[in-house]
Amino acid sequence: EDQVTQSPEALRLQEGESSSLNCSYTVSGLRGLFWYRQDPGKGPEFLFTLYSAGEEKEKERLKATLTKKESFLHITAPKPEDSATYLCAVQAGGTNAGKSTFGDGTTLTVKP
Amino acid sequence: NAGVTQTPKFRILKIGQSMTLQCTQDMNHNYMYWYRQDPGMGLKLIYYSVGAGITDKGEVPNGYNVSRSTTEDFPLRLELAAPSQTSVYFCATTRRNPNYGYTFGSGTRLTVV
Numbered sequence: 001e002d003q004v005t006q007s008p009e010a011l012r013l014q015e016g017e018s019s020s021l022n023c024s025y026t027v028s029g030l031r032g033l034f035w036y037r038q039d040p041g042k043g044p045e046f047l048f049t050l051y052s053a054g055e056e057k058e059k060e061r062l063k064a065t066l067t068k069k070e071s072f073l074h075i076t077a078p079k080p081e082d083s084a085t086y087l088c089a090v091q092a093g094g095t096n097a098g099k100s101t102f103g104d105g106t107t108l109t110v111k112p
Numbered sequence: 113n114a115g116v117t118q119t120p121k122f123r124i125l126k127i128g129q130s131m132t133l134q135c136t137q138d139m140n141h142n143y144m145y146w147y148r149q150d151p152g153m154g155l156k157l158i159y160y161s162v163g164a165g166i167t168d169k170g171e172v173p174n175g176y177n178v179s180r181s182t183t184e185d186f187p188l189r190l191e192l193a194a195p196s197q198t199s200v201y202f203c204a205t206t207r208r209n210p211n212y213g214y215t216f217g218s219g220t221r222l223t224v225v
Binding site: 004006009031032034036041042043044045046047049051087089091097098099100101102103104105 | 116143145147152153154155156157160162168170202204206208210211212213214215216217218219
């Protein structure tokens with residue numbers, strides 16, 4: 001059974017204080033690891049897909065990295081508008097019909 | 113280009129009532145999904161479809177049913193609502209290529225009292 005564990009559950013940062021969010025996973029043949037951002041009262045918004053260990057992707061102040069067991073979402077010099085819940089998800093390979101298994105998320109609050 | 117549209121946005125049901133949550137996409141994607149999200153939790157897969165006429169159960173299908181008669185529409189039916197079905201329901205769609213992730217609707221917040 002595929003599993004995704006995210007830590008910490010909540011993270012409070014001062015504006016400009018860089019940090020990382022963790023996503024540990026177990027999956028039978030990784031097809032892709034996904035990061036989403038979710039604002040209160042809205043659906044998740046897709047950020048990145050990572051496929052293999054060593055891969056990195058960046059978008060503005062966010063950088064996602066991947067190892068064989070974990071992914072990190074690094075936030076550099078965050079701003080208050082980066083406050084949101086960040087969800088990690090995995091898809092297994094094979095004929096899984098694109099189904100994703102999600103973690104419980106990390107809620108990030110950035111104070112000005 | 114609306115993407116994924118869910119209706120209604122909010123609904124209160126009494127125990128034992130039934131309802132249909134609507135989901136429509138204009139992205140011409142074959143893959144569609146229904147997830148539920150309980151407070152402080154991640155998303156759990158209820159049902160999914162890989163194309164018109166094809167549906168299958170996800171992780172938590174009990175108490176729900178789906179149909180997929182067209183590419184665009186993927187309604188979720190709740191029969192005999194129970195308090196345990198109080199949740200936020202999200203519909204999502206994707207291409208077969210995982211580069212693009214899921215596109216989600218804005219959700220339906222359902223309360224069963």
